[in-house]
Amino acid sequence: MRSSLVQQIKRQINKTLRSQGYDLSNGEFSITSNDRDHLRQMHALARQERLAERTAFIRDHRSRIQDRMINGRDLSVKDISPKLIQVSARSDEEVLFRWWNYVWWSVPYESAYGRQMRYVVWDQHHCAVIGLIGLQSPILSWAPRDRHLGINVTDRAYWVNQSMSAQRIGAVPPYDRILGGKLVAMLMASDTLRKDFHKKYSKACTPRQEQDLPARLLFVTTTGAFGKSSLYTRLKLREEWLATFIGYSNGSGSFHIPNALYEKLLVMLSRSGADVARGYGNGPSRKMRLIRQGMAELGYKNGVLHGVKRAIYLFPFAKNLDSLIKNGCRRPIWHHRRESDLTDFWKKRWILPRLDVREQTMRQFNKDHFLDEQLEGIGR
16 A cells, blocks of 8 residues: 555656656656746746635735736836835735735745745835835755855854845836836845844744844845846945855755645655654755655655755845854944935936836736736636
């Protein structure tokens, strides 16, 4: 009986991997191309699975989304006035965040774990959503980040818990057509985030270590979905760089194993006596460990190494971040970046000089047509 289950799951995994464009040979799977369109297509299966799980939510909130969008012909670039609105539970912003998070991005949404700060970037002038910022607890052990910052194993938890990882950064239509993603990325470096972090976590401590931590947001890390990202390239406020490229991830994760198959792996592991209990610690690291364990039992050599290497970027909030970590400086010297200054610089540096080239594409955007296409897409 167990042998039959194992063979059934392995056949399903082989079929799934091949459908995503992987080659399989001698217990290993490898990507066949690093072309961006190919990499985007590799994520399509996981994305469709997530959308199918939330079809009712996406359909039910069409009118609310429509009311908070703007047609391209009605958008005045010089009047764009963004405001970062932090998402609270059961708020209108939470619906907006969830809807766009599910629908718009090629890389599928994964549930956030640990600390979480979510923002809707709202255009006060046009009363429309510009984009999203989604932050969550970072990976504790991450070699490229730790090597770049000089973080050692002993103090790693202390420093990493004064940072966040950006899972979502970007603009939605029609703002994406006028480099709105650059604006959202710049706004993530604003004082607003670190002040909100302090307010939200000023009395927090790590559950396992019971260690009091300074409620300081020293830096944020994020990744480009398909290698290096134009979103973060040359991102600065006047002469001050907002983001730094610090290396590549090792190409590991879980998107290539759909949730339905993950559940079957857990059944298989539990029948082997493995601990697959849910609850505290059942975050992305635990999920990857269980996938690795299950895939190894099926004979795969690279269970979580999907091969899509993502560029890593670091947004420092402290000018003396290196000295804080490497030399034990006690007080951060903060950058001071107002949302209005970042917005003005984005307009002057990025979009107004390019508006003649991008304006036609912007004005062609029709929100009714867009919503019809999205809802038809999830119905297939």
